[in-house]
Amino acid sequence: MPGEIAVLVNPAARGGRSRGLLAPVLARLRRDGHEVSVIMGESAADALERACTAVAEEPEALVAFGGDGLVHLAVQAVAGTGVPLGVIPVGTGNDIAAALGLPRRAPLAAADVVLRGESGRVDAARTGEEWFAGVLACGFDSRVNERANRMTWPPGMARYVLALAEELRSFRPIPFRITLEGPGGAETIEREAMLVAVGNTSSYGAGMRVCPNAVADDGLLDVTILDAVPKGRFLRAFPQVYRGSHVANPFVTTRRATRITLEAADVIAYADGERLGSVPLTCEIVPGALQVLR
Numbered sequence: 001m002p003g004e005i006a007v008l009v010n011p012a013a014r015g016g017r018s019r020g021l022l023a024p025v026l027a028r029l030r031r032d033g034h035e036v037s038v039i040m041g042e043s044a045a046d047a048l049e050r051a052c053t054a055v056a057e058e059p060e061a062l063v064a065f066g067g068d069g070l071v072h073l074a075v076q077a078v079a080g081t082g083v084p085l086g087v088i089p090v091g092t093g094n095d096i097a098a099a100l101g102l103p104r105r106a107p108l109a110a111a112d113v114v115l116r117g118e119s120g121r122v123d124a125a126r127t128g129e130e131w132f133a134g135v136l137a138c139g140f141d142s143r144v145n146e147r148a149n150r151m152t153w154p155p156g157m158a159r160y161v162l163a164l165a166e167e168l169r170s171f172r173p174i175p176f177r178i179t180l181e182g183p184g185g186a187e188t189i190e191r192e193a194m195l196v197a198v199g200n201t202s203s204y205g206a207g208m209r210v211c212p213n214a215v216a217d218d219g220l221l222d223v224t225i226l227d228a229v230p231k232g233r234f235l236r237a238f239p240q241v242y243r244g245s246h247v248a249n250p251f252v253t254t255r256r257a258t259r260i261t262l263e264a265a266d267v268i269a270y271a272d273g274e275r276l277g278s279v280p281l282t283c284e285i286v287p288g289a290l291q292v293l294r
Helices: 019-029 044-056 068-078 095-099 107-116 140-150 157-170 231-242
Strands: 004-009 035-039 061-066 085-089 119-127 130-132 135-139 174-182 185-199 221-227 252-257 259-263 268-271 274-278 281-293
Touching (some): 004 019, 004 044, 004 068, 019 035, 019 061, 019 107, 044 068, 061 068, 068 085, 068 274, 068 281, 130 281, 135 140, 140 185, 157 231, 174 221, 185 259, 274 281
Parallel strands (some): 061 085, 085 281
Antiparallel strands (some): 119 281, 135 185, 135 268, 174 259
């Protein structure tokens, strides 16, 4: 008899437009006789507690039905355990699903990946007690997130575009101190920067390849530092991030490390699109921390 699949659901994914996809996905997961339970908390904290309880009972998989934010929550429950993580990407960005090679616009095909049960180990990063699977960002991009989260209109990605335009008017480069530790030794970088991104995977924000060479199973974190530049130059370079070609600019620095400490004043860090809290913080790669269905 096939084992239990626990499905963690975000009913608000894509502004609630994903709800109609849930029933067909659950039916597909039950097709081969699997027992499928649905986890839907009253808050993020409640959902995490319920997910951790489910993982403690060692289901066949914990499946995140949502976007990167829900995957981030699911990672908190499964990292360091033997319970595989599955993803049905029905969010707005789905960057982590893309990094895992999952179909992003075909929920039933993603459900079939879960049913095949083929898993492999990938890395995750830890900062304090929190894990992240994708990209940690602080600086201009995290301030855009902060601004967008305070807005109630417009909906979806349009809110982030508006927040970006408003933040650009008032933004000033931030003095950072970045300490990198890795196989090649230690390095400290002190400079004003527009943003610093630390990637276990390559993209965030629905396809912005901020750390284009990051690989989720190489035991390293990729670091991208965008130096202080005039706003006009920043805007001209911004579209390059979708191709990952921005790293060829002389004002972009890239490094690889296993442990990174970020220090700056009045900066909030986001990881996998979720608010982590204030810098300073230290993040460290944990090789093979996640078993994923891919």
